[in-house]
Amino acid sequence: MQKIARKLPLLPRFFFTSMFLAQRSLCNLGSKVLRTVSASKILGLSTSTEMSSKFKNAKRIEGLDSNVWVEFTQLAADPTVVNLGQGLPDISPPEYVKEKLSKIAAVDSMNQYTRGFGHLSLVKALSCLYGKFYQKQINPTEEIVVTVGAYGSLFNAIQGFIEEGDEVIVMVPFYDCYGPMVSMAGGTPVFVPLRSKPVDGKRWCSSDWTLDPQELASKFNSKTKAIILNTPHNPLGKVFTREELQVIADLCIKHDTLCISDEVYEWIVYTGKKHFKIATFPGMWERTITIGSAGKTFSVTGWKLGWSIGPKHLIKHLQTVNQNSIFACATPLQEALAQALWVDIKRMDEPECYFNSLPKELEGKRDRMVRLLDSAGLRPIVPDGGYFIIADVSLLDADLSDMKDSSEPYDYKFVKWMTKNKKLSAIPVSAFCNAEVKSQFEKFVRFCFIKKDTTLDAAEEIIKAWSSQKS
Numbered sequence: 221m222q223k224i225a226r227k228l229p230l231l232p233r234f235f236f237t238s239m240f241l242a243q244r245s246l247c248n249l250g251s252k253v254l255r256t257v258s259a260s261k262i263l264g265l266s267t268s269t270e271m272s273s274k275f276k277n278a279k280r281i282e283g284l285d286s287n288v289w290v291e292f293t294q295l296a297a298d299p300t301v302v303n304l305g306q307g308l309p310d311i312s313p314p315e316y317v318k319e320k321l322s323k324i325a326a327v328d329s330m331n332q333y334t335r336g337f338g339h340l341s342l343v344k345a346l347s348c349l350y351g352k353f354y355q356k357q358i359n360p361t362e363e364i365v366v367t368v369g370a371y372g373s374l375f376n377a378i379q380g381f382i383e384e385g386d387e388v389i390v391m392v393p394f395y396d397c398y399g400p401m402v403s404m405a406g407g408t409p410v411f412v413p414l415r416s417k418p419v420d421g422k423r424w425c426s427s428d429w430t431l432d433p434q435e436l437a438s439k440f441n442s443k444t445k446a447i448i449l450n451t452p453h454n455p456l457g458k459v460f461t462r463e464e465l466q467v468i469a470d471l472c473i474k475h476d477t478l479c480i481s482d483e484v485y486e487w488i489v490y491t492g493k494k495h496f497k498i499a500t501f502p503g504m505w506e507r508t509i510t511i512g513s514a515g516k517t518f519s520v521t522g523w524k525l526g527w528s529i530g531p532k533h534l535i536k537h538l539q540t541v542n543q544n545s546i547f548a549c550a551t552p553l554q555e556a557l558a559q560a561l562w563v564d565i566k567r568m569d570e571p572e573c574y575f576n577s578l579p580k581e582l583e584g585k586r587d588r589m590v591r592l593l594d595s596a597g598l599r600p601i602v603p604d605g606g607y608f609i610i611a612d613v614s615l616l617d618a619d620l621s622d623m624k625d626s627s628e629p630y631d632y633k634f635v636k637w638m639t640k641n642k643k644l645s646a647i648p649v650s651a652f653c654n655a656e657v658k659s660q661f662e663k664f665v666r667f668c669f670i671k672k673d674t675t676l677d678a679a680e681e682i683i684k685a686w687s688s689q690k691s
Contacts, residue, residue: 284400288651295636296645302678305635305645307454307608309519309670311581314574316563317518321556330552337539338366338527339554345561346512346527352568354500362532365539366554368546370484370513370526373538374401375545377480377509377528378446380537382407386445391431393652393661395454395482410439411654414456423590425602426458427493433467440471446478447471449498452485455610455652455666457603459493469501478534479504484513484526485606487575490583493604499530506531509538514557518574519670523553582607585669585676592680593667596687607670610649614663616686629662638665644682 296303303310324330337343343360351358358364367373374397382388384406390398392413399409414429449468451460460468472479481498489495499508509530515521528538567573571580586602589609593600599612613634623633631648639645649664669676 280404280406284403288396288647292635292639292645292647295639298639298643301639301643301645302675302682303645304667304669304671304675304679305647307668307670308521309607310672310675311519311670313519314560317520317556317560320559321552324552324555324559330555332551333548334551334554336543336548337361338364339549339551339558342366342554342558342561343527345558345565346529349561349565350510350529353497354505356505358529359532363529363535365528365535365542366549367526367528367538367542368549369515369524370482370511371397372524372542372546373509373511373526373528374398374480374482376538376541377511378402378405378407379541379545381478382445385443387441387443388445389436389439389447390654391448391450391453392654392657393455393649394448395450396651398448399654407445408443409654410444411656412436412439413657413660414453414458423602424599426453426456426604427461429456429458429601431464431467436467437471440475440477444475444477446480448480448482450482451498452483452489452495452603452605454485454606455608455647455649456601457606457608457610459489459495459605462496465496465498465501469498469504472507473503477507479508481508481510483510484516486512487517488579488582488607489605490579490586490603495605506533509534514553518557518560519578523557525549525553525557582670585671588676589667589669592683596683608666608668610664610666612663613665629658631662631665635665642682642686644679 293306295301296305334340338346338360340360343364343366346364347358347360365373365376367376378388378401382402382405386405386407387410388402388407390402390409390411392411394411399411402409412431412435414431416424417428417430419428447468449460449465451465452458453460468479471477479498483495483497486495486497497510499505499510509528512527512529514523514525528535530538564573564575568575571577586607586609590600590602593609593611597615599615601610603609613631618634618637620630620633620637623637629648629650631650635646635648646665646667648662649666650658650662653661667679671679
């Protein structure tokens with residue numbers, strides 16, 4: 221150190237002294253670390269590496285980490301992409317719905333916690349509305365629970381009733397969270413497919429897809445705890461007929477099975493079709509949980525409010541899950557929803573009622589999408605309800621050779637390719653299927669048509685240009 225200092229006289233000596241002390245401190249620190257690690261091993265203490273096994277995921281979420289919405293919503297986030305993927309309305313919600321919320325936010329009491337199972341004015345409005353269909357008085361505090369969207373309603377129902385060893389019948393295609401939610405609760409999803417009848421020379425419709433009664437009956441046994449019904453159906457747009465629902469009801473009664481009826485698209489039913497509530501069938505009220513959604517009812521998906529309706533002996537278990545998970549939903553949103561519902565409850569038989577005007581508006585958009593897909597040589601399945609349309613894209617004969625993951629189903633690769641190269645997004649239909657039937661649906665994609673005319677104009681431009689290039 222002194223020799224170096226003599227060769228560099230311009231540097232003060234305390235600099236080298238500091239370097240020496242720092243070097244000695246580092247050595248001492250390293251020695252302490254080694255002693256600490258050795259001591260931890262002797263005492264049986266875990267280092268951070270050894271502790272990592274404690275941070276392994278719970279078995280109930282094993283294999284459930286992938287999600288079609290996370291993956292494809294990110295792809296569609298590019299502002300240059302025309303998004304017909306996620307069920308995200310870009311039409312404006314009714315003005316009175318938005319006005320209600322803006323005024324409520326100015327009331328101080330509305331910015332505080334409310335009743336955990338549903339804001340009182342909201343459950344009263346829901347009781348009045350649905351009492352008209354059930355033809356019975358629905359107790360607003362004991363037979364309704366308000367949740368964070370229909371997702372929350374499904375979660376509460378499945379967590380409240382399904383446990384290890386239980387089987388839950390799920391129709392395929394199914395909304396993608398049904399299977400994972402059943403598995404998370406320890407149950408086993410038992411899949412039964414909707415099958416298409418032969419279609420000769422006529423337009424393919426969602427009503428062509430049906431359950432085989434014998435096949436459905438074969439899925440029921442002593443382990444069957446519940447069946448999940450979805451009508452109007454997502455993604456097919458099928459509206460189950462009274463006769464089809466009666467088959468399901470008879471099996472539920474015969475096998476003493478719970479029916480979880482997802483009816484979030486209940487108001488969006490097109491000309492010539494009618495939505496029936498299975499809970500109104502004889503013997504079904506006492507075994508049915510019916511699920512609804514504010515997002516689908518008023519085109520306000522960002523509000524994330526849903527509800528479950530059923531008899532007290534069922535709803536009380538959903539309340540238990542609710543109070544120990546989310547506890548309560550946003551007060552201003554619930555009050556705004558209640559006031560908006562009263563507006564339309566009072567005019568339900570009038571064309572201006574949103575329950576009546578929305579399906580009329582969407583029917584025109586649906587028919588436009590059908591014509592567009594037909595003109596491009598695709599084969600759409602015309603939906604009887606909801607705001608999605610499935611189309612067979614195999615005739616487009618897209619060159620997917622540059623897609624990296626060859627193990628993915630065709631529709632996954634196709635949608636990624638279409639989003640990147642054509643700036644048009646959709647959702648792969650095989651995402652709504654169990655492993656055994658994925659291959660039957662991987663040439664289909666789902667488009668959403670609850671969109672502004674300008675959005676549909678942009679989609680039409682893309683599809684027509686694509687079609688002309690192909691020809």
